[in-house]
Amino acid sequence: MPKLQDLPFLMQLLDDEDPDVRQQVRQQLGAWGGNLETVTAPYWDQLSDPQMEVLRGVSEQIRHSNFHTFWEEWLEDLAHPRGLYLACEALADRMTDFGKPPFRLLMEDMVVLFKTAYPQPTFEDLMKFLFVQQGFHAPKGPFHQLDNSLLGQVILRKEGTQISLCAIAMILAQEVGLELHGVNIPGHFMMAHASEDGWVIRDPFRSGHPLPESLETYLIRRLEQSGLDWPDIFSPAANMVSRMLRNLAHAADKSQDKEHKALFDQWLLDLQGAMEIEPDELS
Template identity: 35%
Template sequence: MNDPWLSLQHAADHDISLLSAALLVAKDEYPGLACGDYEHRVDDYARRLTQQLPEDADETQRLSRLNSFLFEELGFAGDEHDYFDPRNSYLNEVLDRRLGNPISLAIVQITLAQRLSLPLEGVSFPGHFLVRMPLEGGIVVLDPFHRGRTLDLPELRRRARSELSAREIDDQRLATLLEPASHRAIVTRMLRNLRLGYVQNEAWDKALRCTDRIVTLDPFAVAEFRERGNLYLKLEHHRAARDDFRRYLALAPQAEDAEAVMNLLIASSAKAERLH
């Protein structure tokens, strides 16, 4: 039986469906999840939305109607009460509760935009994930966590300065920060957000699962081997931790934390492997 995660690893980026990949993330937590039912629900949203649009609607009108439909008519919103609730990263829960975090809401928004032939793209902006769409003469940047509102340049600069602890963000740096994210990077960021919530709750096994998926999706994400090694230590899987620390040091011998990771490797080597 083919492993869908390995299929994602080898897929070209444009062949990765954000909706399908996000539901695959959810299937780890909900093994019996009927992903097709949720894909059909989004298809139904797209049909309803298309029926509401005039045939001659331009891109700006279609984008405005999309936001109105998603955030006003359907009531999707950012979960400001419990931002790191894992349910905000599981797309089945997001679609059921109509609550999410910036990246999960962006995935719904981008998926619907694709159905309307709108070139909406994700942006791995510092802090909150955003979306952008090229328009004649520039781009429009939207915040899906706050009901898709448009962000102007001064606010984008303020956000970037705050997250990066920078005095000033010049035009070139801001343009770089607003570059579109690949689909692989978007799914990876979703998994990292999910892991952060599990780490905060000391759910080490689920945090490890997220890291396994990241490593499968992006085997060149070298720092993830260190992260996974640390999680293996939390679960007392010392042999697996040693393997990941060795791999990290082999791939990043000049890393700033190489000495600290070497010390972890030495310490884990002195401990007996956990019995199963």
């Protein structure tokens, strides 16, 4: 790995006339891995457009390589305690544009802000922080667009689909020691946590408020008729990620983005294979 003080010199060689020099520079910069953009950012204004284009290419190769590594590791351990975080991080960073902050950094910043504001947080504090102070909300524009399902963009724009908002809330909850579950309701996705009076179901499209009593009563009746209880429809990380991938594939299809549609479809097939189920069995 090159020394930090050598970076300005190395980057000036990104478009060197000698292909061997260019290749060596790319290899040395690639040694920084996922930290490449962070360590080179202070020097971007010193680079020409062709040099920046080469640097973007190196960064993209690193993102692709890291994704395959992290994704395959997660597929081999779907029950990992932090599985939702790991899968979301892999997907978010694979789809993050050059120069945008990585998912882990965005989450770490939120954790620090939340812990500072609420040293001993409750679920009410979590909802207030996300949906009032941070301002997360339902999409204001077209629902089925990629930015509403790409978690890095959801955090930056403060808006997203129900399952995207739930995923962020669940990851943040886990990071501060709260246990929040995803609830897979047909056509909707909500979150639940235990209380002294039973389970509390919260809707991310209603600022994280509990369900109205009439709707909760209706859903409980439907569950009882099926012989189920709330925990029976809690969604494991793998099922959540599969639903998120379906949303992404649908959004890509709506925008006629064939390249990303093919990627999301392939990742979904990978996940289905790891879960050892048929494609039409995954809800």
